[in-house]
Amino acid sequence: xxxxxxxxxxxxxxxxxxxxxxxxxxxxxxxxxxxxxxxxxxxxxxxxxxxxxxxxxxxxxxxxxxxxxxxxxxxxxxxxxxxxxxxxxxxxxxxxxxxxxxxxxxxxxxxxxxxxxxxxxxxxxx
Amino acid sequence: xxxxxxxxxxxxxxxxxxxxxxxxxxxxxxxxxxxxxxxxxxxxxxxxxxxxxxxxxxxxxxxxxxxxxxxxxxxxxxxxxxxxxxxxxxxxxxxxxxxxxxxxxxxxxxxxxxxxxxxxxxxxxxxxxxxxxxxxxxxxxxxxxxxxxxxxxxxxxxxxxxxxxxxxxxxxxxxxxxxxxxxxxxxxxxxxxxxxxxxxxxxxxxxxxxxxxxxxxxxxxxxxxxxxxxxxxxxxxxxxxxxxxxxxxxxxxxxxxxxxxxxxxxxxxxxxxxxxxxxxxxxxxxxxxxxxxxxxxxxxxxxxxxxxxxxxxxxxxxxxxxxxxxxxxxxxxxxxxxxxxxxxxxxxxxxxxxxxxxxxxxxxxxxxxxxxxxxxxxxxxxxxxxxxxxxxxxxxxxxxxxxxxxxxxxxxxxxxxxxxxxxxxxxxxxxxxxxxxxxxxxxxxxxxxxxxxxxxxxxxxxxxxxxxxxxxxxxxxxxxxxxxxxxxxxxxxxxxxxxxxxxxxxxxxxxxxxxxxxxxxxxxxxxxxxxxxxxxxxxxxxxxxxxxxxxxxxxxxxxxxxxxxxxxxxxxxxxxxxxxxxxxxxxxxxxxxxxxxxxxxxxxxxxxxxxxxxxxxxxxxxxxxxxxxxxxxxxxxxxxxxxxxxxxxxxxxxxxxxxxxxxxxxxxxxxxxxxxxxxxxxxxxxxxxxxxxxxxxxxxxxxxxxxxxxxxxxxxxxxxxxxxxxxxxxxx
Numbered sequence: 105x106x107x108x109x110x111x112x113x114x115x116x117x118x119x120x121x122x123x124x125x126x127x128x129x130x131x132x133x134x135x136x137x138x139x140x141x142x143x144x145x146x147x148x149x150x151x152x153x154x155x156x157x158x159x160x161x162x163x164x165x166x167x168x169x170x171x172x173x174x175x176x177x178x179x180x181x182x183x184x185x186x187x188x189x190x191x192x193x194x195x196x197x198x199x200x201x202x203x204x205x206x207x208x209x210x211x212x213x214x215x216x217x218x219x220x221x222x223x224x225x226x227x228x229x230x
Numbered sequence: 231x232x233x234x235x236x237x238x239x240x241x242x243x244x245x246x247x248x249x250x251x252x253x254x255x256x257x258x259x260x261x262x263x264x265x266x267x268x269x270x271x272x273x274x275x276x277x278x279x280x281x282x283x284x285x286x287x288x289x290x291x292x293x294x295x296x297x298x299x300x301x302x303x304x305x306x307x308x309x310x311x312x313x314x315x316x317x318x319x320x321x322x323x324x325x326x327x328x329x330x331x332x333x334x335x336x337x338x339x340x341x342x343x344x345x346x347x348x349x350x351x352x353x354x355x356x357x358x359x360x361x362x363x364x365x366x367x368x369x370x371x372x373x374x375x376x377x378x379x380x381x382x383x384x385x386x387x388x389x390x391x392x393x394x395x396x397x398x399x400x401x402x403x404x405x406x407x408x409x410x411x412x413x414x415x416x417x418x419x420x421x422x423x424x425x426x427x428x429x430x431x432x433x434x435x436x437x438x439x440x441x442x443x444x445x446x447x448x449x450x451x452x453x454x455x456x457x458x459x460x461x462x463x464x465x466x467x468x469x470x471x472x473x474x475x476x477x478x479x480x481x482x483x484x485x486x487x488x489x490x491x492x493x494x495x496x497x498x499x500x501x502x503x504x505x506x507x508x509x510x511x512x513x514x515x516x517x518x519x520x521x522x523x524x525x526x527x528x529x530x531x532x533x534x535x536x537x538x539x540x541x542x543x544x545x546x547x548x549x550x551x552x553x554x555x556x557x558x559x560x561x562x563x564x565x566x567x568x569x570x571x572x573x574x575x576x577x578x579x580x581x582x583x584x585x586x587x588x589x590x591x592x593x594x595x596x597x598x599x600x601x602x603x604x605x606x607x608x609x610x611x612x613x614x615x616x617x618x619x620x621x622x623x624x625x626x627x628x629x630x631x632x633x634x635x636x637x638x639x640x641x642x643x644x645x646x647x648x649x650x651x652x653x654x655x656x657x658x659x660x661x662x663x664x665x666x667x668x669x670x671x672x673x674x675x676x677x678x679x680x681x682x683x684x685x686x687x688x689x690x691x692x693x694x695x696x697x698x699x700x701x702x703x704x705x706x707x708x709x710x711x712x713x714x715x716x717x718x719x720x721x722x723x724x725x726x727x728x729x730x731x732x733x734x735x736x737x738x739x740x741x742x743x744x745x746x747x748x749x750x751x752x753x754x755x756x757x758x759x760x761x762x763x764x765x766x767x768x769x770x771x772x773x774x775x776x777x778x779x780x781x782x783x784x785x786x787x788x789x790x791x792x793x794x795x796x797x798x799x800x801x802x803x804x805x806x807x808x809x810x811x812x813x814x815x816x817x818x819x820x821x822x823x824x825x826x827x828x829x830x831x832x833x834x835x836x837x838x839x840x841x842x843x844x845x846x847x848x849x850x851x852x853x854x855x856x857x858x859x860x861x862x863x864x865x866x867x868x869x870x871x872x873x874x875x876x877x878x879x880x881x882x883x884x885x886x887x888x889x890x891x892x893x894x895x896x897x898x899x900x901x902x903x904x905x906x907x908x909x910x911x912x913x914x915x916x917x918x919x920x921x922x923x924x925x926x927x928x929x930x931x932x933x934x935x936x937x938x939x940x941x942x943x944x945x946x947x948x949x950x951x952x953x954x955x956x957x958x959x960x961x962x
Contacts, residue, residue, distance in 0.1 A: 191744035
């Protein structure tokens, strides 16, 4: 049988961690969490998730730098769908993320949690 | 013999007329010391009286008439020596010193006058070497001749010579000309004396006395012996013209008599017609020539420079550059008037001094400063407005000698001009403001400045003042445009910076606003979708708590933004009704306890310490809450897990200080200045807390500044911690 679909959520706000964890877990997705970019990279190397949801403004290295490192990291498969999931809308930063290979950019306030889960499942977890 | 007598007679009348003219001009048409003018006038009158009767006497045809006229002639000649001496002494300013001599002169002269018509003075008239009625001296005449005429004149000449050496400039020139003229007058006038004593030296020198009087006229015009008006020039031309016509008439008559025997014979009459026509044709040319000659010798400078001045004036109106105007004027004046040195100064409005703009011929002079301070000299020049001639200041001092401090002032100014090496100063006065001046050195010829020079320079000064004023205005305008451009550029840079900071703020602010909204929106949608219907009450509570917390955060952010924009106008001051007396310790304690939950999450020890006494402050409760909330929240944000935060209340004499000390990341040295500016954050701030807007400290600072005796400050060390403190007015 297929390996359980896995989502890695990198975010430093505990409230959001809690909220998104609830919806993803209920949808039957394996939901991994990291508080910052560095932890995120380690988990990604080890667990090789299908989807990574990456915030931008975080303590320590920010989301875009994390993305860059992940893309250069040989232990993280190129097929991993890395999605920028943020409320930070500065255009040049988002542009940079796109160029670095973010597969999609989702603004948090634009979606409610159930929509997010549906979208991710349909697009990246088939 | 007859013609010689007639010629001498004419010379007598001519001397008389010219002397009267000179005397009257000096008296009525000149400025200056009235005393000097009167003495000069009486001197001229005595000469005129003598020469008038001299002319008449020579024409006398009988003994009695001749004796009467020669005694009348004495009325003048008796007074000539004493008036000469008096004039010389007053001219040299030594009247008082030789008072006794003058007394002697006047008393003796009066005695002579009393006996003028007696044989004690003039014994008789006799035929002498061809002159039918030459006078012979009485006993008093010997005294008059040897003591008064010869003695007093020798004293006078001696004094003139002594003072000639002592004086320089215009005074030197005046003394020189007076001396030469007087010497000529006396020597040639004296040719009348030998016949009295039957010595055969004929009186042919008498006509040359005209030169003596003319010398006065020349000195008056050229060397400002008396400060006379230009009317003299026209008068001079007329007199010379009249003399020419008179001479021509006699020349033609003499020539005709020689050629034809009489003027009434036919060939003489016919020749006369041609001569008349030729005369009419020639006369205007002669007049022109006379004007040219007088201009050349009496008004040399005006003659040479009028044309130059006209073209200079035309040029001046077209230039708007101070430097160009200045160099044009200095070079032109230097060249036209043959002056050793010319300098032009312009006012420097910023530091009240006169800046040397251009200078010619001053290279060799040392000890001449480039700029002149605003001082008594410049103030006086501004007030005086006219040309200041160094040599004339002495006369002005003499005129003002009776007034209190009047003379001293002129001497002081004269000394100052000496110091700065200026013979003449031409002020440029516009609207009572001295915008600059021209400073001229001595003439290369060592001649004094003439009246015409000064008038010319004054005209030039007026033109220059206007040109300079225009140029300065233009320059100021250019300067102000430049200043404004600079200001606009600086403003632009500032605005650009502000705009960049604002952009940064907006990015952060939108993130700050979106984050709680996304959580609230998410939870609310989940609640509505029934996701939590089957969850435990504790789990539901957790969701509600999150929503409440995020809502609270949202309202804080909105509050901060509103405060920041309100405070941004820079006119924030607390109103009296905002300020209240309240106990500070329980107030801070409550705010601290409100943050305990947050501290617990990061395992930070947040403690409060205060003295036991009740402390009252005068502050705004509403705003101080914002301040303390900001400081404590900041400390929580930038202190790592397991850290320590202490909030302390410290009373002072007039103020109460509240400190918030943390063991946080600290603020880098380079970020400390300007930390209270809007949007400013430490470089290491994002590593601890990403949602800082850079508004909190700006708001804190502005609010504290609005408080009575309100202050805010901090000390910080990188990676060790930061202490922020605020002070409020202590209430009793």
